[in-house]
Amino acid sequence: MQIKIAKSTRYVVIVSLFVIVIAELVQLNLGETVAIYWHLGHGFSERCCGVDITVPLMYFGGKEDNESLSLITTPGYLRSRVLHSPHAMIRIAKNSTDLDEEHIRLSTDRVIRMWGHSGYRLRGTRTIQVAGSPLTCSELYLERLGAVGPGDQVLCIGRGRYAYFSGSPGLRDEFYSIVRTAKVTPQ
Secondary structure, three states, X not given: OOXXXXXXXXXXXXXXXXXXXXXXXXHHOHHHHHHHHHHHHHOOEEEEOOEEEEOOOOOEEEEEEOOEEEEEEXXXXXXXXXXXXXXXXXXXXXXXXXXXXXXXXXXXXXXXXXXXXXXXXXXXXXXXXXXXXXXXXXXXXXXXXXXXXXXXXXXXXXXXXXXXXXXXXXXXXXXXXXXXXXXXXXX
């Protein structure tokens, strides 16, 4: 038995299947697709709140206002839920007022207590340089963050700005390398 299909019908079926396959691939890799699309429009750096920062290829984001900048990397649905691929959100912001050492210490202690109530454990602290300013970082770790596995929170506070990371532990070092690339820009 042979079924005869007109040439135009075959063409429509093939094109329709192709469009469906492409749409499914885009949906499965939506985070990566959004990041690439963002870079086509913005390039590989973003300027905000007195800093110019390099944005890696798999991150997207931008200015939320003139005082803060967020960068996000998120895998598509399949890679996120099934393969537990890493995800992250980075925020760099200008403090509304310059903080002295005592306010930095008090703010850090409050955040550590707050996250501690949610199950996070303090992993450690370190000091880094971001755009010429020293920031004191507190690293917290959660064994299980919902369906995505373990989670990290890092809060780095300094006199004039702060940096924040939330995401997979495997991307914590990448957070440090990204924020260390920040350069001071004229306001």
